[in-house]
Amino acid sequence: MIQFKNVSLIYPNSEQTIIENLSFSLWESEFVLVVGQTGVGKSSVLRLMNGLVPHHTGGILSGEIEVAGRSTRLIKPGELSDVVGIVGQNPVNGFVCEIVEDEIAFTLETLGIAPDVMRKRIEEVLDLLALSELRSREIASLSGGEQQRVAIAAALVTQPKVLLLDEPTSALDPIAAEEVLSILHRLVHDLGLTVVIAEHRLERVIQFVDRILLIRDSGRAEIGSTREIMAHSPIAPPLVELSRVASLPEVALTVREFRKQAPEFQLPKQVQNERNGEVLVRIQDLSVNYRDSDSEFALKKVTLEIAAGEILAIMGRNGAGKSTLLKSLVGLTPLLSGRVLVLGKDPASFSGRELIKAIGFVPQEAGDLLIETSVAQECARADQDNGCTSGKTLAIYRNLTGDARLDAHPRDLSEGQKLSLALSLLLSADPKIIVLDEPTRGLDYQAKRKLIGILKSISTEGRAVLLATHDVELVAELADRVIFIAEGELISDSSVRAALTSSPAFAPQVAKAFPDKGLLTVNEVKEALGK
Amino acid sequence: MKREIHPVFFWLWAACLVTALVRLDEILFSLTAIFATILVVKLVGVTATRLSTLSLALRLAGLALLIRMLFAILIGVPMPGRVLFSIPQVNLPDFLVGIRVGGEVTTQRLLSAFEEASLFAALIVAFGGANALSTPSKILKVIPRRLYGVGVATALATTLTPQFANSITRVKQAQYIRGQKSSGWRRIGTPVFEDALSKSLDLATALEARGYGLYENPTRYRAIKWDGAQLVALLPLLYLAAIYPILILPSILSLLLFIALLITPVVVLQ
Structure with missing residues (x-):
């Protein structure tokens, strides 16, 4: 053909x-x-x-x-x-x-x-x-x-x-x-x-x-x-990596194939990591209307708390209200009823400087944040806007990406680099909360792994990380807590393990390969197998 | 009430309405026409996006009205009538006789300005309504085959306009997120135009892949035809609208035309 x-x-x-x-x-x-x-x-x-x-x-x-x-x-x-x-x-x-x-x-x-x-x-x-x-x-x-x-x-x-x-x-x-x-x-x-x-x-x-x-x-x-x-x-997808870790004679392509030859092992004791950081975001009974409608709700009575050091993933189908929820944190959503408090204040009342010190928000199109004609200019601009010492943003960007072509036009960067640049611009203002809307569109496995590392290290600095995503494998690797939103309602709020092992549609491959074992990532299996 | 109405119908209707209004030139009729247009749009029942074009027209009309009134208060020729209030007058050089900036504001002056402005507003709303009732792309479907290429190009441009507005909002939000309270032209313009450019490239690619403009004789899926009732309702009005700017008849004829126009959509929709 x-x-x-x-x-x-x-x-x-x-x-x-x-x-x-x-x-x-x-x-x-x-x-x-x-x-x-x-x-x-x-x-x-x-x-x-x-x-x-x-x-x-x-x-x-x-x-x-x-x-x-x-x-x-x-x-x-x-x-x-x-x-x-x-x-x-x-x-x-x-x-x-x-x-x-x-x-x-x-x-x-x-x-x-x-x-x-x-x-x-x-x-x-x-x-x-x-x-x-x-x-x-x-x-x-x-x-x-x-x-x-x-x-x-x-x-x-x-x-x-x-x-x-x-x-x-x-x-x-x-x-x-x-x-x-x-x-x-x-x-x-x-x-x-x-x-x-x-x-x-x-x-x-x-x-x-x-x-x-x-x-x-x-x-x-x-x-x-x-x-x-x-x-x-x-x-390779997680299942193939799993086959390699378990040294299967033949690579498994489907969950069924894997289960047939899955190795037996003892589960290690699972450590429940308790997060009890200071609560940074408090959302109470939040309801939001669609722009053109009085009767349909984009969000219905959502109540949520997010603490420092936590990585929270928001999941749900397209159009469930994930982006609306995220935008309400920076005061971009007109509220119908309820309250949103970020660091104890209404985000709509933040002045420009206050906002970037509180929340770094990466929108769905990370490129929207970029306006200059080179990476170096972009970083210099962010230093100036954020009121930090000159060179700070660039240092963060270098740290995130390793290599940095400073004269490159931001539009010519790969999706992963664009995301890193957008993150650096926001991080140099030292915000307490980082929010990402669908960060993994167009990212390959390698770029995704990098992002996971970056976000994990951000959260250990006492920041809260929130992300809305469809990427189950990303959530399995990264998040501590998962909330599901369906038609504007918060339908579940639980630890990542409970959330991803309970619903087959939103289960990562590893959880499907080892049902009822409560494992989510290839690394966990590696540990369990003692490798 | 779901009846296929020819896309050109409401445009012709709006044109006739505007012709009648210009002749009548009365605040009352202009306002009636505005309400009639809104009512017809509601009656036909259009989608939310379409409805937003009408509300845009309404806002535009309101703005036009406002600006005209503002100028009526500030600048104008002296007019007799009851003095409502007066504002400080600027002394102009002698050769600008008859024009003044500031000074006494009379009821007469305000009324005549409002009459003018309401006519203008009615014009905007009438065509805004027509636009909401039948999209430009639908009209382009019925234009002659020779103009097919031009038609599709225009249709594409009109489809892209809302996308453009959408990306402006997105970029403005992004600026806000970066802590910028007011955003200059460059800060908004650069990302918006880059976005528009990349979208157009995507569109051009899609068109090329779909063989657009490559073949001599494009066909049409579901050609739209006039039906009898619509033609009968509109033809006499068109005739009247066409001849009557020439006739210097008392406005009774215009009044007739106006009333007929108010009834036409109801007849056609039933």
């Missing part, structure tokens, strides 16, 4: 080749996963497959790429739109119309398909992705998972042979992600579609895919069956 012959790619004004001498073939009805660290060119590989690279982005391509017998060298990406469908990293940005049905019709309209045929195809695709109910809804009013499904429907409506998806689950909660992936799985098996997907969160996708294309830093790549690649891949 897709054939790469000695493909190399280099972007203009760049010294490093993105892809070097890549050759492989993908067959019909294959589910292929592209893995690699952030910035190694996973997206480039996907875009090479429908000609967006180099036709749309520029770049020098050598070698030959054939898709369904057509060379991408000779034709424009649009001319492949009947064979290849692509769903980008942020499908919202690629939507053209306001209404679901119109959006799905758009490609067919540009292709000039007759209205009666169009009608039939749209009906089929709506059924296939279970979108019939939503057909006349506004796209903006849909949840993340639903929008993702609309984007897939819009790509599938031309009846392509290949579907390309760039990080389709990174913005989704575990349940919505599962939904999208099982639909993809069905498409591969029922329709014989070839699906190629790039994804960081391997634990979510690995059980579905047939083969993996692993791209390494050098631009070299290898392709093989999931098991072959996972046997030695430096990027």
Whole structure:
């Protein structure tokens, strides 16, 4: 279906080749996963497959790429739109119309398909992705998972042979992600579609895919069956790491496989670490309305206390009210009733300086905080704004990232570096509380591990850390306490262990692999096994 | 009341309404037109995002009214009438005869300014209402095929406007989080434009991948047609609106037109 012959790619004004001498073939009805660290060119590989690279982005391509017998060298990406469908990293940005049905019709309209045929195809695709109910809804009013499904429907409506998806689950909660992936799985098996997907969160996708294309830093790549690649891949989900720790003869790809050969061991005594720091945040009976509605609540009677030295994770489905809760801490949410007290005061009454000394807030798009044209300027600006000694922010940034290219433009940094920079800007004001909204979007395992280290050390300095996230594995590694929010209500507030072992949808792989043992992370298993 | 109304209908309706208002030029009619527009939007029942375009128009109209009144108090030609209050007058050079800054504020002056301003406000609200009732992108669906490319480009631009507003809010919040009380143009502008640029790039990529502009004859999914009732309701009004700026008739005709316009949406929606 897709054939790469000695493909190399280099972007203009760049010294490093993105892809070097890549050759492989993908067959019909294959589910292929592209893995690699952030910035190694996973997206480039996907875009090479429908000609967006180099036709749309520029770049020098050598070698030959054939898709369904057509060379991408000779034709424009649009001319492949009947064979290849692509769903980008942020499908919202690629939507053209306001209404679901119109959006799905758009490609067919540009292709000039007759209205009666169009009608039939749209009906089929709506059924296939279970979108019939939503057909006349506004796209903006849909949840993340639903929008993702609309984007897939819009790509599938031309009846392509290949579907390309760039990080389709990174913005989704575990349940919505599962939904999208099982639909993809069905498409591969029922329709014989070839699906190629790039994804960081391997634990979510690995059980579905047939083969993996692993791209390494050098631009070299290898392709093989999931098991072959996972046997030695430096990027691996917790379950694979677990197999390695337990020295299983064969790497386990699913929880079921692992349980069959799981090692027996004695559980060590678990130390309950009691946190009794000073209470920094007090939320009492907080209710918040949606902006456009008098009757619907974004938050309903939430009561919560957060103490110094604590790492609290807020979980829940997309649109449950996590961000609203976080924003209420910095006074950005108009309250309907109840109270929010940060360090004993109403956060809305804080002046600029007071606010940054109390709370450091990293918004969903960490890049929003960055305005200067280089890292050095950004740090200098923060020193000035925060009223601290010159060079303090930069020292923190160096400490967080190790290397620091000072002349780099903040927009050119990787997601992980951007996050570190945003954190440094806030940390130099020495806030008592650090708040992060979805920090792991677009972070690979390595960047995530780094973030975990940083946040843990921040919390030991007597600060409270709060984060809203969908990333179960991150919560397992990092948090002390977890609260769940559903439709604006706080439905559970417990230790991380109790929270993550009680609900299957929000359980990390390790907990699933060792049910009833109360283990959450690979490191805990290592200790238990005495390694 | 769920009846498919041709997207152009309400735009024509607003145009007729405005024509009648300009001829009538009375505060009462202008205010009635504003209320009628709000009522029609409520009657049709639009989504929250659409409704926000109307409330934006209302706010804009209010602002226009306010500014006009402010200027009426500060600057203007002397007018007779009962003096309400007076503010200090600035002495202007002799060649600016007839214009004054400050001075006596009369009821006459305020009334005539309010009449002008209310007409202007009604104009804004009428078209704001039309915009809320049928999105520009819907209208573009019914424009002639030759203009398809222009149409889609405009539709895209109008879809991007709310996103732009959204990213301004986001960046403002980010500035606030960094402890900046007031944010200058550069602090807001730079991230917003970078955001807009990256979004446009995403959109351009999506369009390219979907074969936009590549094929000669794009087709339309679900073409929207005029139905009889709408045409019958609107045609005579259009005719009247078209001829009557030329006619120097007593305003009885304009009044008729105005009343007919108030009834039309109710008839069409039933």
